[in-house]
Amino acid sequence: MSVSGYDRLVGDFRWRIPARYNIAVDVCDRWAAADPQRPALLDVAPDGRVETWSFAALRDASNRFANALRAQGVRRGDRVAVLLPQSPAVVVAHLAVYKLGAVALPLAVVFGPDALVHRLAHAGARAVVTQAGGLAKLALIRDALPDLTLRVSVDGPEEGALGFRQLLEAASPEFAPVDTAADDPALMIYTSGTTGPPKGALHGHRVLLGHLPGFAMMHEFLPASLPKPGDRMWTPADWAWAGGLLNALLPSLHHGVAVVARRYEKFDPEEALRLMADLRVANAFVPPTALRMLRTVERPRDRFALAPLRTLASAGEMLGPETFAWAREALGLTVNEAYGQTECNLVLASCAALGVARAGSTGRPVPGHRAAVIRPDGTPADPGEIGQIAVARPDPVMFLGYWQDPAATAAKFLGEWMTTGDQGRVDPDGYVHFVGRDDDVITSSGYRIGPGEIEDCLLRHPAVALAAAVGKPDPLRTEIVKAFVVLRPGFAASEGLAAEIQDFVRQRLSAHEYPREIAFRQALPLTTTGKIIRRVLRDEA
Secondary structure (H helix, E strand, O other): OOHHHHHHHHHHOOOOOOOEOOHHHHHHHHHHHHOOOOEEEEEEOOOOOEEEEEHHHHHHHHHHHHHHHHHOOOOOOOEEEEEOOOOHHHHHHHHHHHHHOOEEEEEOOOOOHHHHHHHHHHHOOOEEEEOHHHHHHHHHOHHHOOOOOEEEEOOOOEOOEEEHHHHHHHOOOOOOOOOOEOOOEEEEEEOOOOOOOOOEEEEEOOHHHHHHHHHHHHOOOOHHHOOOOOOEEEOOOOOOOHHHHHHHHHHHHHOOOEEEEEOOOOOOHHHHHHHHHHOOOOEEEOOHHHHHHHOOOOOHHHHOOOOOOOEEEEOOOOOOHHHHHHHHHHOOOOEEEEEOOOOEOOOEEOEHHHOEOOOOOOEEEOOOOOEEEEOOOOOEOOOOOOEEEEEEOOOOOEOOEEOOOHHHHHHOEEOOEEEEEEEEEEOOOOOEEEEEEHHHOEEEOOEEEOHHHHHHHHHHOOOEEEEEEEEEEEOOOEEEEEEEEEEOOOOOOOHHHHHHHHHHHHHHOOOOOOOOEEEEOOOOOEOOOOOEOHHHHHHHO
């Protein structure tokens, strides 16, 4: 299909958001009634054993947990934290919370006590579902969380915590989901905190419906054939992140597509490729940092049976032309890149099947969403002009507001536009190119430089595995470009290699963009979503 097909989709698209809507009924109970034994989850144990959960099993387990939570005093509107790695218990907990009319609060298991106390206390969380490791962290901050009166552990009852399995066994599998409006609160995801303290972005049940057009673009699902035979989704992204939860898990279940669950202590590129081959994954959502790590694997198609893999999506930060080109050559796939924020996710996307895919671009506005690059006064920027990426309201994917922070919510908007704090530009064909966060843009000798282009060029050097570029204050140039580099195995840091890398970038970009300083690192600071925390590197610089 040509780009004109995209234009027709945009012109013909109309939202159909029902007045009454509940995520759990949509993604689980609906399928359990129509096709009870349809596979919903494939849970892969560390030893490789696979347990299949049907939609009927999910319905019964989530009904039981909803009854258990209600018996423990959890009520409509209460915040229930889910502090677990990828597992069926995450899905059961989310579904139960939605059925209760409560608010799910997904939290990453890598969070330490300080990160947890900020989110749990700020949200006033009433309950938490976690594991033994989570309970140990919570024990350190118990006195700071007076509202957190219910702790449930999937590892069984402990002092101060009830056992998840025991609660399910004692509860009834019959539960009537609360009749929720599409705008009723369903989940709250805290921003990643790349530029300041994390804020709780509260979303209504409609947020899932708002994600579906972008999900369709990323995975080349044409409406007449959803889902395709053999579709199976996997993402290494934590389901506590908007990307893992709303770009992969919940939309897949909405379409009746089985999702692979696999717990990793850290991302291993060879293990990831082996999992996709063994589980015959057809659809993958892989953040850019993980894709760059896959690049370190030699001849992936020759070594792994990846033939079922037909769609590969990515989002979270700039992918870059280098990784885009690598995926086409090494995997035989075009990465469908997407863009969004915790507050308003999946509003720009690519779709190779529509002919909407361009190296270095995050795509075009998804049908149903009005996104643009704007100037500080709210007017649209000209093609090629750098401005702020913004999304027009109303939009079903847009957040209801920041939790208990109306001032920050109001400051997020400029007239009809929800501002993102991300700099971008639109090319003459309407493709949006991400430049960087407002704070990430480097000003050097009068030039405004986005870090993404520099980082992508650095990745082309055979010695570089990961890279980040930041601005370092300079009395002559305002700022100079400083690069932090993680080397590939087999390369050793040296002044000579730093000079070689600098010259490599200078010859390929320009004299004002090359890094005048290079620092070698064993690792880069990352958020739980895999984004580089450049403010940490800026502070160091």
